[in-house]
Amino acid sequence: MATHALSPAAAGYRGGVYEWLTTTDHKKIGIMYLVNSFFFFLIGGIFALLVRTELATPGIQLFENEHVYNEAFSIHATVMIFLFIIPILAGLGNYAVPLMIGAPDMAFPRINALSFWMLPLGGILLLAGFLTEGGAAAAGWTSYPPLSERGALSSPGPGQDLWIVSLVLIGTSSILGGINFLVTIFKMRAPGMTLFRMPIMVWTILVTSVLVVMATPVITSALVMLFIDRNYGGSFFLPDEGGTAVLYQNVFWFYSHPAVYVMVLPAMGVISEVLPVFSRKPLFGYKAFIFATAGIGALGFSVWAHHMFTTGAVFLPFFALMTFFIAVPTGVKMFNWVFTMFRGQLTFSTPLVFAIGFLTMFLIGGINGAFSASVPVDFALHDTYWVVAHLHYVLFGGSVFGVFAGIYYWFPKMTGRMLDEGLGHIHFWIMFVGFNLTFFPMHMLGIKGMPRRIADYDQFAGWNDWNLLATIGGFLIAVSMLPFIWNVFVSLRNGKVAGDDPWEGNTLEWATSSPPPPYNFDRLPEIRSERPLFDARHGPTAHGGHGGPDQEEAPKLLEEDGHDDQGPTA
Amino acid sequence: MTTAVAHPEPHAASGHAQRGISNPILGMLLFITSEVMFFAGLFAAYFATRAANTPWPPAVFAHILDPLGPIIFATILLIASSFTCQFAVWSIRRGDRRGYLRNIGITFVLGVVFLAMQVYDYGLLFSEGMTMGSGPFGTTYFTLTGFHGAHVFGGVLMLGVILYRGMAGQFSAKHHDAVEAVSLYWHFVDVVWILLFTILYLI
Numbered sequence: 001m002a003t004h005a006l007s008p009a010a011a012g013y014r015g016g017v018y019e020w021l022t023t024t025d026h027k028k029i030g031i032m033y034l035v036n037s038f039f040f041f042l043i044g045g046i047f048a049l050l051v052r053t054e055l056a057t058p059g060i061q062l063f064e065n066e067h068v069y070n071e072a073f074s075i076h077a078t079v080m081i082f083l084f085i086i087p088i089l090a091g092l093g094n095y096a097v098p099l100m101i102g103a104p105d106m107a108f109p110r111i112n113a114l115s116f117w118m119l120p121l122g123g124i125l126l127l128a129g130f131l132t133e134g135g136a137a138a139a140g141w142t143s144y145p146p147l148s149e150r151g152a153l154s155s156p157g158p159g160q161d162l163w164i165v166s167l168v169l170i171g172t173s174s175i176l177g178g179i180n181f182l183v184t185i186f187k188m189r190a191p192g193m194t195l196f197r198m199p200i201m202v203w204t205i206l207v208t209s210v211l212v213v214m215a216t217p218v219i220t221s222a223l224v225m226l227f228i229d230r231n232y233g234g235s236f237f238l239p240d241e242g243g244t245a246v247l248y249q250n251v252f253w254f255y256s257h258p259a260v261y262v263m264v265l266p267a268m269g270v271i272s273e274v275l276p277v278f279s280r281k282p283l284f285g286y287k288a289f290i291f292a293t294a295g296i297g298a299l300g301f302s303v304w305a306h307h308m309f310t311t312g313a314v315f316l317p318f319f320a321l322m323t324f325f326i327a328v329p330t331g332v333k334m335f336n337w338v339f340t341m342f343r344g345q346l347t348f349s350t351p352l353v354f355a356i357g358f359l360t361m362f363l364i365g366g367i368n369g370a371f372s373a374s375v376p377v378d379f380a381l382h383d384t385y386w387v388v389a390h391l392h393y394v395l396f397g398g399s400v401f402g403v404f405a406g407i408y409y410w411f412p413k414m415t416g417r418m419l420d421e422g423l424g425h426i427h428f429w430i431m432f433v434g435f436n437l438t439f440f441p442m443h444m445l446g447i448k449g450m451p452r453r454i455a456d457y458d459q460f461a462g463w464n465d466w467n468l469l470a471t472i473g474g475f476l477i478a479v480s481m482l483p484f485i486w487n488v489f490v491s492l493r494n495g496k497v498a499g500d501d502p503w504e505g506n507t508l509e510w511a512t513s514s515p516p517p518p519y520n521f522d523r524l525p526e527i528r529s530e531r532p533l534f535d536a537r538h539g540p541t542a543h544g545g546h547g548g549p550d551q552e553e554a555p556k557l558l559e560e561d562g563h564d565d566q567g568p569t570a
Numbered sequence: 571m572t573t574a575v576a577h578p579e580p581h582a583a584s585g586h587a588q589r590g591i592s593n594p595i596l597g598m599l600l601f602i603t604s605e606v607m608f609f610a611g612l613f614a615a616y617f618a619t620r621a622a623n624t625p626w627p628p629a630v631f632a633h634i635l636d637p638l639g640p641i642i643f644a645t646i647l648l649i650a651s652s653f654t655c656q657f658a659v660w661s662i663r664r665g666d667r668r669g670y671l672r673n674i675g676i677t678f679v680l681g682v683v684f685l686a687m688q689v690y691d692y693g694l695l696f697s698e699g700m701t702m703g704s705g706p707f708g709t710t711y712f713t714l715t716g717f718h719g720a721h722v723f724g725g726v727l728m729l730g731v732i733l734y735r736g737m738a739g740q741f742s743a744k745h746h747d748a749v750e751a752v753s754l755y756w757h758f759v760d761v762v763w764i765l766l767f768t769i770l771y772l773i
Contacts, residue, residue, distance in 0.1 A: 107597065182596075183596050183600065214607050217607040217610075218611040221611025222611060224713075224717075225612075228713055232702040232703070236615055236709055242619070243709075250618075251614060251615065
């Protein structure tokens with residue numbers, strides 16, 4: 001590109017690979033986040049398939065023993081949570097946030113690159129556990145003591161230590177990324193881009209980053225204490241030496257519950273961008289959505305012990321009540337989304353289809369979660385497959401569908417090419433059916449009492465059919481990745497040229513070229529509302545502020561759009 | 571994407587962001603926030619462990635927690651260094667580079683002396699048989715003071731950098747974000763020590 005020669009950063013240009021390895025451009029780093037996370041998604045998926053294959057029928061068939069099975073599900077969950085969902089959402093944010101607020105880059109581009117490069121390093125350390133004596137970490141992604149402690153019957157091998165080190169690295173990457181996002185959002189917004197004109201995606205990243213900065217260091221402290229116990233003779237979590245095992249659970253969940261919102265809020269942001277664009281309407285209740293997001297973030301810090309109801313060491317009424325409270329802002333958001341689509345001109349493009357997938361599946365995940373918030377129900381369902389169903393409906397049915405909505409939505413911006421709609425719909429439907437086939441039966445398994453994290457079960461327990469069905473669904477999900485990967489490969493070469501604004505978007509990233517130049521914007525449109533591009537397309541703003549040259553058309557637009565959150569006129 | 575894009579200054583569009591708190595200082599404040607939460611986790615562990623173990627401290631080690639022993643000197647030195655650090659900030663805000671260098675130099679030396687005293691203290695404790703493995707007391711004592719010491723070490727490194735940069739004449743009344751940021755971090759390290767001293771030695 002001609003622009004390279006004129007940019008001072010291009011002085012040391014050495015061509016493709018070197019450029020990517022040394023880049024500090026948020027767009028390239030964002031794409032590397034996406035590619036790296038997708039790679040780990042495939043690895044985590046392989047472990048999931050191994051687990052499902054083992055569980056398809058009673059007995060131990062695939063793994064040589066239960067311990068190897070424990071390694072498989074532990075690494076599956078760790079990879080999916082820490083190396084796929086959290087970073088891929090951070091990657092979407094990395095790509096979109098500076099563009100959406102009209103900034104040239106993140107506030108600290110080199111720290112941004114550092115945040116990214118810690119991820120593959122952490123992933124390699126984690127997986128390196130398989131090469132050590134005793135294998136990889138096998139105490140689950142939660143790694144509760146005493147399972148994860150030193151000692152013959154716990155986790156004596158170095159795999160668990162590698163798990164700890166890897167998570168500390170990934171956590172540090174998250175913290176640095178969160179700080180970077182916050183400074184970027186607070187300090188780098190374009191003129192006119194006030195906080196309450198920011199796209200919802202930016203708001204969700206803001207709240208997520210607050211959670212990351214406040215919560216992630218707490219799990220770092222838990223991991224550090226576990227490491228000290230294991231390697232330096234500490235006794236934090238060893239009851240027989242005067243420690244307290246439940247302490248770990250408290251500190252761990254103080255991070256890991258807010259982390260659940262870290263894993264889903266940005267996906268909510270994605271679909272809050274997608275739904276208005278493909279419904280041709282503004283988001284219903286923009287401010288309500290923002291306050292709901294902030295409310296979820298704040299309440300998220302007061303519910304951690306609902307993972308620990310059965311320990312008998314937490315104050316049950318408080319945590320149950322707060323957990324039910326958190327359903328309120330979540331419900332507000334459901335209304336925001338549903339009423340955004342209500343009477344809109346829906347275009348069922350792939351991003352919208354995935355967004356609707358998010359809505360429906362996340363609704364189920366919210367409802368079955370509310371069951372577990374009730375203490376007596378939780379006592380019955382704790383650590384059964386019900387919980388596995390719940391968390392997958394939230395994190396896969398919610399977040400992963402949201403992630404794909406975002407990828408289909410921004411792929412044209414990132415590459416300048418459209419993804420194929422037909423393959424996109426095939427991808428969606430196989431994944432949707434496969435997902436429900438896998439995880440819905442787990443509700444029944446949970447109610448029938450099947451505990452999670454077991455390699456084998458009695459053939460007369462009545463769990464055979466549901467397990468077989470779930471395994472078939474798991475392979476369907478794997479199959480659904482094929483049309484997606486094929487779609488990306490084909491579209492990169494032969495996809496329809498996207499142009500600057502293929503979806504008629506509302507937010508600033510569609511005001512620049514596809515892909516955007518290294519410095520993002522030649523010029524910015526006026527920002528007088530949360531939909532600057534809508535305003536630019538349709539003349540003066542319909543949101544107050546000062547009108548453009550053809551001001552007389554403003555009232556008409558106001559009526560047509562039914563945008564009613566400004567004043568009593570509409 | 572034609573001639574109009576010849577944008578030689580990649581951050582030109584952020585020129586409007588020059589008001590208010592600067593990016594590096596906001597970044598440091600957020601980083602300190604995360605550090606506060608890290609120590610909150612350790613402190614929580616300390617209180618939980620202490621509540622589960624009586625008597626605290628165990629009789630064998632009770633004598634090491636004398637708040638009027640050598641530790642009080644280390645504490646006074648560290649608190650003093652926070653003052654000299656702030657004097658350095660005020661100096662460079664006035665454009666007084668000599669005053670800045672003098673004060674930041676003193677701060678640096680005080681930080682190093684604190685670390686040396688901590689190493690000496692650890693040596694004494696080891697010689698009396700107290701280690702990380704001496705039950706919950708040893709574990710929490712060394713973890714809390716050790717992580718604080720590591721943060722002091724990090725702070726001393728940062729002080730070294732801004733001392734060196736100050737000697738190279740890189741700071742002025744207008745350009746000294748690094749000094750402000752490091753001073754915030756140093757105050758944070760100091761406050762953590764005051765809390766640690768209080769919970770370990772006084773109550």
